[in-house]
Amino acid sequence: MTAGAAVDAGEPIRVMVVDDHPMWREGVARDLAEAGHEVVATTGEGRQAVRICAAARPQVVVLDLQLPDISGVEVIRGMLAEQPGVRVLMLSASGEQQSVLDAIKAGATGYLLKSAGPGEFLDAVRRTATGEAVFTPGLAGLVLGEYRRLAATARPAGDEPRLTDRETEVLRLVAKGLSYKQIAGRLGLSHRTVQNHVQNTLGKLQLHNRVELTRYAIEQGLDD
Amino acid sequence: MPGWPALAGRPVVCHRQRVRQNPAPVGTLIVPLWRALAVFRFTALGYVLVLYARNAADYAHPLVAVPVLLGMIAWTVAATWAYARPHLRRWPLLAADLFVALVPLLVSPWIIGRPALADGVPTIAVAWLAGPVLAWAVAGGRRLGVTAALVLTAADLAVRDRLNESSVTPGVLMLLAGIAVGHVARLIGAAEDRLQRAVELEAATRELAAATRERERLARDIHDSVLQVLAMVARRGADLDGEAGELARLAGEQEAALRALVTSRVTVPPDKPAPPAAAGLTAAGSALAAGPTALAAPPAAFDAGPVDLRSVVNGYASSRVSVATPADPVLLPGRLAAELGAALGAAVDNAVRHGGPQARVWVLVEEEPDTVTVSIRDDGCGIRPGRLAQAAAQGRLGVSQSIEGRVAEIGGTVRIVSEPGAGTEIELRVPSPDTTAEEYG
Numbered sequence: 216m217t218a219g220a221a222v223d224a225g226e227p228i229r230v231m232v233v234d235d236h237p238m239w240r241e242g243v244a245r246d247l248a249e250a251g252h253e254v255v256a257t258t259g260e261g262r263q264a265v266r267i268c269a270a271a272r273p274q275v276v277v278l279d280l281q282l283p284d285i286s287g288v289e290v291i292r293g294m295l296a297e298q299p300g301v302r303v304l305m306l307s308a309s310g311e312q313q314s315v316l317d318a319i320k321a322g323a324t325g326y327l328l329k330s331a332g333p334g335e336f337l338d339a340v341r342r343t344a345t346g347e348a349v350f351t352p353g354l355a356g357l358v359l360g361e362y363r364r365l366a367a368t369a370r371p372a373g374d375e376p377r378l379t380d381r382e383t384e385v386l387r388l389v390a391k392g393l394s395y396k397q398i399a400g401r402l403g404l405s406h407r408t409v410q411n412h413v414q415n416t417l418g419k420l421q422l423h424n425r426v427e428l429t430r431y432a433i434e435q436g437l438d439d
Numbered sequence: 440m441p442g443w444p445a446l447a448g449r450p451v452v453c454h455r456q457r458v459r460q461n462p463a464p465v466g467t468l469i470v471p472l473w474r475a476l477a478v479f480r481f482t483a484l485g486y487v488l489v490l491y492a493r494n495a496a497d498y499a500h501p502l503v504a505v506p507v508l509l510g511m512i513a514w515t516v517a518a519t520w521a522y523a524r525p526h527l528r529r530w531p532l533l534a535a536d537l538f539v540a541l542v543p544l545l546v547s548p549w550i551i552g553r554p555a556l557a558d559g560v561p562t563i564a565v566a567w568l569a570g571p572v573l574a575w576a577v578a579g580g581r582r583l584g585v586t587a588a589l590v591l592t593a594a595d596l597a598v599r600d601r602l603n604e605s606s607v608t609p610g611v612l613m614l615l616a617g618i619a620v621g622h623v624a625r626l627i628g629a630a631e632d633r634l635q636r637a638v639e640l641e642a643a644t645r646e647l648a649a650a651t652r653e654r655e656r657l658a659r660d661i662h663d664s665v666l667q668v669l670a671m672v673a674r675r676g677a678d679l680d681g682e683a684g685e686l687a688r689l690a691g692e693q694e695a696a697l698r699a700l701v702t703s704r705v706t707v708p709p710d711k712p713a714p715p716a717a718a719g720l721t722a723a724g725s726a727l728a729a730g731p732t733a734l735a736a737p738p739a740a741f742d743a744g745p746v747d748l749r750s751v752v753n754g755y756a757s758s759r760v761s762v763a764t765p766a767d768p769v770l771l772p773g774r775l776a777a778e779l780g781a782a783l784g785a786a787v788d789n790a791v792r793h794g795g796p797q798a799r800v801w802v803l804v805e806e807e808p809d810t811v812t813v814s815i816r817d818d819g820c821g822i823r824p825g826r827l828a829q830a831a832a833q834g835r836l837g838v839s840q841s842i843e844g845r846v847a848e849i850g851g852t853v854r855i856v857s858e859p860g861a862g863t864e865i866e867l868r869v870p871s872p873d874t875t876a877e878e879y880g
Contacts, residue, residue, distance in 0.1 A: 236667045242675070312766045329670040330691050330758070332677040352763045352801050359805060360765020367808055390763040391816040391864070392801030 228252045228344045231273035233290065234306070235259035235283050239329070243277060243306075246333050247340065261285035265293035268301065275344050276303045278323070280314045287314055291321040304343040306336075316357045320424040324417060325349030347410060348417045355390035358416055359383070365423075374426070376419035385412040468627045468634075469577065472620075473528075476573050477519040483567040484515045490565060499552035504563055507543050507550070511567060514539045518570070528578055536571040537587055540564065544594045557601040561609070568595070572613050576621035580628075584617025661697060669694035673758070691758035699756045746776035748811065752804050754780075755787050764804040769811060771871060778849045779813060779869060785841035786815040786865045794819020794862070811871045816864045822857040842867070 230247050232254060234240045244254045256271040258264050261282040268276065276294060280287035291303050304325035305318055315326055325343040327336060328351060339349045350358075362383075365375040378386065381402075388398045395409045402409070491508060495501040518536055521527045547562035556562070568591050576584025592610030599606050669690045676687020747768040756762045771779065783802065790800045798819030805812045842865065843853045851869030 238671060239667055242671060312764065316766045329667070330673050330694055332674060336674075352761050352803070354763075356763025356803055356805075357766050359763075360767065363805070363807060364765065364767055387803065387805075387814075390801070390803045391814055392761060392799065392818070393816075 228275055228340060229255045229271075229273045230340060231255055231264070231268060231271055231276045232257040233259070233261070233264040233276060233282070234279040235281070236279070239279070243336070246336065247277075250337050252340070259283070261287075261290040261293075264290055265297065268294045269297040272298065273301060275340055276301055277340065278303055278305050278318075280305055280307050280311060280318055287318045287323075288321045291318055291323055295322045302343045302346065304339055304349060312353075312357055315354065316361055319354065319358065319417065320361075320420055322421055326351055326354040328353070348414050350389050350413055352390045352392045355386050355413075358420065359386050359390060361420065362416070374423075376423045378416060378419075382412050382416050385409055386416055389413060468631050469624065472577050472624060472627065473522055476522065476570070476577060479573065480515045480519060480567070480570045483565070483570060484511060487511065487563065487565055487567050490561070491563060494560075497555070498550055499555075500550050503546070504550045507546055507563065510539075511543060511564075515567075515570075518574075522574060533571070533575055533578060533583075536574055537590060540568050540571045540591060541594055544568065544591070544598060548598050553600055556599050562595065562598065565609075568609070569613055569616055572617045573620050576617045576619075577624045579621070580625045581618050581621030584621035585614060586617075588613040588617035666694055666698055669697070688758060695757045695760075699753045744773060745770040746773045748776050748779065748804060748813075751776055751780040752783060752802055752813070755784065755802060759791060759798070760787060760800040760802060762802045762804075765806055769804055769806045771811060771869075775849050775869065775872075778845045779811070779851075779867065782842045782845040782853075782867055783813055783815065785845075786867075790815060790817035790819060790863060793822075798862070806871070809870060810868050813867045814864065815867075816862060818862040821859040821861055822855075822863055 230252050232240050232243050232247070234243065234257075237259070240257050240259065244257055247254050255273050256267045258267055259282070261284045264276070264278075264282075278287060278290060282290065285293075287305065294301055294303070302325070303318075303323040304327065305315060305323050306327050306329050307315065319326065324346070325339055325348060327339050327349060331339070342349050359378075362376070362378050366377065369375050384402065385398060388401065389395075393401070395406055395413075398404070399406045399409045404412075488508065491501075491504060495504070498504065518532075518539075521532050543564035544562050547564070548556055550563060551560060562568075572584055572587040572591060575587035588610070592613055595610060596602060596606065673687050673691030673694055676683050676690065678684075679687060748771050749764045749769055752762055752764060787800055787802065790798060794800070794817045798817050800815065800817045803812075803814040803816075805814075846853050846867050846869065849869055851867060854866040854868075855863065856866075857863040
């Protein structure tokens with residue numbers, strides 16, 4: 216949240232666009248530039264994206280999950296390893312549910328369908344830069360499903376992340392298409408609290424994923 | 440073979456064509472056996488000649504043996520030539536082979552002399568006799584091998600006036616050779632049949648895999664090109680009015696429909712059960728599903744087997760209807776999924792039709808250990824209190840019949856919350872039975 220704290224509304228954001236479709240790359244970059252943001256790099260390949268990211272130091276990476284060379288998850292891991300403060304906003308044209316979920320667990324904090332309008336997109340970039348989680352109803356459904364899957368396959372160790380009742384309630388409402396404002400009104404919470412609840416659901420999942428990866432690495436003897 | 444359900448229904452014509460196109464390896468394994476037999480014939484012939492050269496002095500009529508030996512050489516060459524041709528390996532050749540082998544046997548008493556034969560001296564044919572036995576065994580298996588061996592042994596014993604152990608030995612050896620080689624020949628035949636079947640299976644599997652790959656490539660292409668362009672048009676045109684705006688809306692509509700089709704039918708990880716072909720038919724377009732794609736789905740998908748509810752629900756996705764589901768399949772027995780899908784369809788239709796032109800709809804699928812919940816929310820104008828009961832009283836059974844009736848039938852409950860101006864929320868909850876069980880209720 217340190218990188219995002221400095222971002223105020225209206226302040227230009229350094230953005231990198233990763234998409235293998237030239238038309239999209241240019242369209243998105245143009246929208247960003249017109250809105251006054253700084254497009255520091257564009258590329259259509261995952262490996263190149265990881266390399267460039269360290270040098271270009273974007274605040275937000277707008278990432279298409281389907282790249283020709285490596286998976287979206289690998290791109291996200293690579294970029295976060297180089298530059299832990301970078302925020303990743305996924306854009307995808309199709310509902311590749313498993314890859315979206317994997318990308319979220321790997322550390323992406325936002326997801327938007329490509330069919331979203333330019334206004335919605337620019338808003339998502341701005342919110343991503345401030346460290347806010349950008350959820351579509353579809354993503355909320357995936358995250359809800361993932362927590363339920365973890366609960367159903369719980370091991371005796373019992374260290375799986377769980378949602379509080381309130382978090383479940385909030386996520387369900389997000390999945391049903393309610394805005395944070397509507398949710399706040401319905402549950403009698405502040406906008407900020409709703410936002411925090413959503414944020415926490417992602418944070419716990421990402422932490423769990425890192426723990427799992429470490430555990431796996433130790434079990435496999437890959438730890439060095 | 441339960442693992443190959445799709446092959447069971449393949450037309451026989453395909454098999455015939457395939458056999459013709461790639462000459463099957465029929466008879467290729469048995470060829471070495473025929474070659475070994477040819478080698479044996481020449482080796483045995485060599486032995487016959489060596490034995491003649493050594494023992495001719497003791498024979499009663501050594502000169503008579505010369506034309507017989509020449510005949511044996513000629514037949515060895517002729518038989519080797521003939522047996523090398525698969526279409527000649529039939530009864531005439533086999534019979535001739537056996538008959539020719541009898542000649543040196545039957546003239547042996549005259550050439551060698553009866554007393555010598557009675558003492559157990561070999562006939563001039565010696566091991567050469569075994570040629571036809573082996574040929575019969577290779578061509579027809581154990582039974583024919585034994586038959587040929589018995590005929591020749593009988594002839595061999597007939598030319599001797601007195602029998603002892605050494606005169607029986609060749610017969611026993613021939614019998615043994617006939618049985619052993621016949622058995623091996625049968626085994627090779629069976630192995631060849633299996634190989635043939637395996638080759639055909641592999642070819643069919645390759646065809647299936649190629650079809651699957653082609654479909655995945657198509658899905659990727661659609662994803663990389665058409666979907667991107669449609670989404671772009673929808674996005675660019677979203678701010679425009681009039682016809683351009685309408686075009687953009689249509690593009691968005693098509694993008695959502697195509698996306699649902701591509702994702703529900705193809706991009707299934709191999710370790711997860713394939714979504715049923717039937718489920719994809721609901722909205723997105725039956726043409727694709729009825730095409731070659733139907734081949735890849737196991738036939739089980741068409742009966743009451745478990746159905747992934749997600750593929751049913753995804754069929755309703757459009758630019759106005761957003762669908763949220765878990766990442767993993769939500770498996771329900773076919774009938775349950777169909778009823779739930781129909782109730783969902785009625786709810787979505789209702790929301791789109793009565794919610795007003797700008798109304799949007801959100802569908803959420805949740806799976807808990809023992810229940811599946813489908814929520815349908817719209818931001819339309821809502822339903823006035825008592826409106827549903829009033830409609831039912833007027834005999835318009837739309838909502839209550841299609842939704843509540845269906846859901847009640849599969850043991851579920853319906854909760855409808857609506858406020859004028861604030862949209863409607865319908866929640867369908869059904870108990871999810873163990874999906875390994877045959878059929879619910």
